[in-house]
Amino acid sequence: MGFWQHQLAGPTDPIADAAWEEESEPRKGFFTDTSICIGCKACEVACKEWNAIPEDGLNLLGSSYDNTGALGASTWRHVAFIEQTSDRIETARESGRKLVDLGMPAVRPIGSAPSSSPSPNGDGAAALAGVDPLGDRAAAVAQANTAAATGTIPDFRWLMSSDVCKHCTHAGCLDVCPTGALFRTEFGTVVVQDDVCNGCGYCVSACPFGVIERRPDSGTVKNGGVAQKCTLCYDRLGEDQTPACAQACPTTSIKFGDLDEMRASAQERVETLHANGFSEARLYGANAKDGVGGTGSVFLLLDEPEVYGLPPDPRVPTADLPDMFRKAGMAGLAMLAMAAASFLGRRR
Amino acid sequence: MTTNPLDADRPPEPSRAERRRQRQAGGRRRDEAMMVPDVEFESYYGRNIVKAPPWSHDIPAYLFLGGLAAGSGLIGAGGAARNLPALRRGGRIAALIAVALGGGALAKDLGRPERALNMMRTVKLTSPMSVGSWILTAFGGFAGLSVLTEAGRSLPNQRSLLARTLRVADPPAVIGSALFSAPLAAYTAVLLSDTAAPTWHDSYRELPFVFVGSANAAAAGLALVTTPTDQNGPARRLAAVGAAVELGAFEQMRRSMDPLVAEPLHEGRAGQLLKLSKVLTAGGALGAALLGRNRAAAAVSGLALMAGSALTRFGVFEAGMASAKDPKYTVQPQRERLERRRANGVTDDSITTAR
Numbered sequence: 001m002g003f004w005q006h007q008l009a010g011p012t013d014p015i016a017d018a019a020w021e022e023e024s025e026p027r028k029g030f031f032t033d034t035s036i037c038i039g040c041k042a043c044e045v046a047c048k049e050w051n052a053i054p055e056d057g058l059n060l061l062g063s064s065y066d067n068t069g070a071l072g073a074s075t076w077r078h079v080a081f082i083e084q085t086s087d088r089i090e091t092a093r094e095s096g097r098k099l100v101d102l103g104m105p106a107v108r109p110i111g112s113a114p115s116s117s118p119s120p121n122g123d124g125a126a127a128l129a130g131v132d133p134l135g136d137r138a139a140a141v142a143q144a145n146t147a148a149a150t151g152t153i154p155d156f157r158w159l160m161s162s163d164v165c166k167h168c169t170h171a172g173c174l175d176v177c178p179t180g181a182l183f184r185t186e187f188g189t190v191v192v193q194d195d196v197c198n199g200c201g202y203c204v205s206a207c208p209f210g211v212i213e214r215r216p217d218s219g220t221v222k223n224g225g226v227a228q229k230c231t232l233c234y235d236r237l238g239e240d241q242t243p244a245c246a247q248a249c250p251t252t253s254i255k256f257g258d259l260d261e262m263r264a265s266a267q268e269r270v271e272t273l274h275a276n277g278f279s280e281a282r283l284y285g286a287n288a289k290d291g292v293g294g295t296g297s298v299f300l301l302l303d304e305p306e307v308y309g310l311p312p313d314p315r316v317p318t319a320d321l322p323d324m325f326r327k328a329g330m331a332g333l334a335m336l337a338m339a340a341a342s343f344l345g346r347r348r
Numbered sequence: 349m350t351t352n353p354l355d356a357d358r359p360p361e362p363s364r365a366e367r368r369r370q371r372q373a374g375g376r377r378r379d380e381a382m383m384v385p386d387v388e389f390e391s392y393y394g395r396n397i398v399k400a401p402p403w404s405h406d407i408p409a410y411l412f413l414g415g416l417a418a419g420s421g422l423i424g425a426g427g428a429a430r431n432l433p434a435l436r437r438g439g440r441i442a443a444l445i446a447v448a449l450g451g452g453a454l455a456k457d458l459g460r461p462e463r464a465l466n467m468m469r470t471v472k473l474t475s476p477m478s479v480g481s482w483i484l485t486a487f488g489g490f491a492g493l494s495v496l497t498e499a500g501r502s503l504p505n506q507r508s509l510l511a512r513t514l515r516v517a518d519p520p521a522v523i524g525s526a527l528f529s530a531p532l533a534a535y536t537a538v539l540l541s542d543t544a545a546p547t548w549h550d551s552y553r554e555l556p557f558v559f560v561g562s563a564n565a566a567a568a569g570l571a572l573v574t575t576p577t578d579q580n581g582p583a584r585r586l587a588a589v590g591a592a593v594e595l596g597a598f599e600q601m602r603r604s605m606d607p608l609v610a611e612p613l614h615e616g617r618a619g620q621l622l623k624l625s626k627v628l629t630a631g632g633a634l635g636a637a638l639l640g641r642n643r644a645a646a647a648v649s650g651l652a653l654m655a656g657s658a659l660t661r662f663g664v665f666e667a668g669m670a671s672a673k674d675p676k677y678t679v680q681p682q683r684e685r686l687e688r689r690r691a692n693g694v695t696d697d698s699i700t701t702a703r
Contacts, residue, residue: 178481204400208544328535335418343586
């Protein structure tokens with residue numbers, strides 16, 4: 001039973017579950033640190049170029065600098081732009097603080113000195129100085145302290161975040177694919193085989209993040225009528241290369257590597273930000289106990305997930321499948337009983 | 349923030365203090381100047397989070413035809429068991445035609461119809477569509493066999509090898525059609541529920557009962573149209589009980605669901621379709637039960653039942669599509685269940701973590 005227990009929900013190793021055994025590689029993943037994203041969209045462009053993804057609309061959407069809209073069949077990286085005024089920043093900071101208070105290790109309360117910040121290494125400032133990409137750490141700390149002490153919060157901020165397929169531990173798309181076109185790779189990622197998919201579209205509705213989509217078939221595009229999404233550059237991984245988006249990212253906002261390392265560096269980064277007074281920082285997808293068993297793409301966000309168009313509590317639909325089949329079985333018996341009762345009565 | 353000449357056309361922005369007051373008063377947090385519809389929850393420019401499947405109306409048409417085929421298969425089997433030739437013949441022919449049309453609708457809706465047979469590449473228990481494809485195939489096979497054995501009964505020479513073979517194949521055909529009819533009618537509910545579309549997913553406890561009731565009502569309706577009144581007793585009873593189960597299960601479903609997630613079932617186009625479906629189903633069932641001995645009244649009731657069943661399928665389909673397209677049905681219930689878990693002291697299973 002031990003094996004079956006976590007096949008539909010809960011923490012598990014998807015590579016072992018997919019029976020890769022000796023061919024298996026360490027699970028790969030992304031860590032997208034949105035706090036250092038500058039919204040250049042190099043990831044979107046690099047992804048389109050490398051994967052030869054067709055153009056899918058040149059529109060002005062009226063949503064800040066985002067004219068891409070959302071992830072889809074022909075958009076495997078999507079940079080979100082959110083404009084926020086001070087009250088929204090305050091709310092984000094507050095919600096982050098609440099998250100920290102949920103029985104998690106405490107971060108420095110606003111107003112106290114940064115040197116008192118707790119850190120696993122004892123001296124947080126010294127240990128984290130080397131990994132702080134904000135540049136002048138002393139200045140940043142001073143600025144954060146001033147902000148904390150005086151209660152000032154910037155008038156405006158721009159959130160930018162490069163979204164991508166989550167390569168879930170329990171992937172709804174993969175679970176429901178009826179043809180076996182979607183499969184789990186030796187890297188723990190989820191990939192569509194274009195030549196097998198028959199475009200039934202079931203995966204589209206099964207993804208709790210709304211990532212995968214069927215490419216409209218115009219007759220001229222590649223893989224028209226077939227479900228498409230990020231492959232985590234499966235072709236590049238096989239050659240020990242970094243995925244195109246991570247390689248193109250000029251600020252290292254998109255990091256790629258072994259998933260456990262990605263999770264560790266995400267945790268390190270969020271601690272640094274908390275120590276610097278940015279209580280709004282939080283991780284998304286780093287918890288193996290969540291509704292999809294943890295994701296292969298970890299994000300550091302600066303506000304609630306729904307602000308970025310991410311679901312606040314996603315759950316893989318198949319988690320309920322045994323119960324669904326049970327209910328359907330009972331309904332099936334009810335159907336037979338209805339017919340039996342109707343036919344057992346008088347003939348006319 | 350940058351300024352541009354068009355700023356003059358925007359409505360004045362409230363000051364920070366005003367905005368805070370609005371927020372504390374429970375007002376909307378959003379800036380009036382933004383191009384976002386009237387919403388109380390956070391979203392990314394009002395965009396949907398989960399995606400609606402790329403399914404056309406072929407899919408609800410299949411839901412109806414699959415149910416009609418399943419119910420008809422059952423009526424054909426019942427007719428064979430109780431020796432009611434009109435019900436047996438009508439049920440068997442209807443099952444084969446409906447399952448063929450339904451399968452055709454499914455294949456037509458694929459992005460690559462020429463790869464329809466890829467559904468048979470694998471047996472995958474986690475995919476209701478894979479399970480359903482095999483159920484549909486098996487049922488289709490037995491429906492075809494049933495029509496063949498039915499044809500065997502009218503062969504001129506009943507002692508020929510063909511006629512004797514078909515007579516031997518008749519009982520397996522009856523049993524096979526009966527056994528696969530129930531899964532065929534019920535799996536389509538799982539098919540819809542095993543998705544991230546909130547209204548479909550949250551209806552999973554009762555939707556199979558709605559669908560099997562609807563399947564029986566539709567098939568009984570067709571039998572009322574095709575069967576003379578001296579044999580339509582079982583069809584009249586099946587119509588009444590099928591419609592009652594459908595209507596009862598639907599009501600139970602709507603009550604047990606989160607009110608917000610159930611909203612698409614009684615609003616918009618889906619709401620209209622489902623309201624009309626209830627009127628037709630209830631009317632058809634009453635007509636079948638009370639006036640079913642009159643041929644014309646039976647036929648009209650039967651048509652009403654079929655239309656009611658079809659509208660149920662289209663209505664449930666539309667409701668799920670609508671729930672996927674509006675982010676409020678995704679964000680709000682998820683946010684609420686997360687808060688509920690946190691209030692109960694469960695803090696270790698959120699996708700958002702502080703570290």
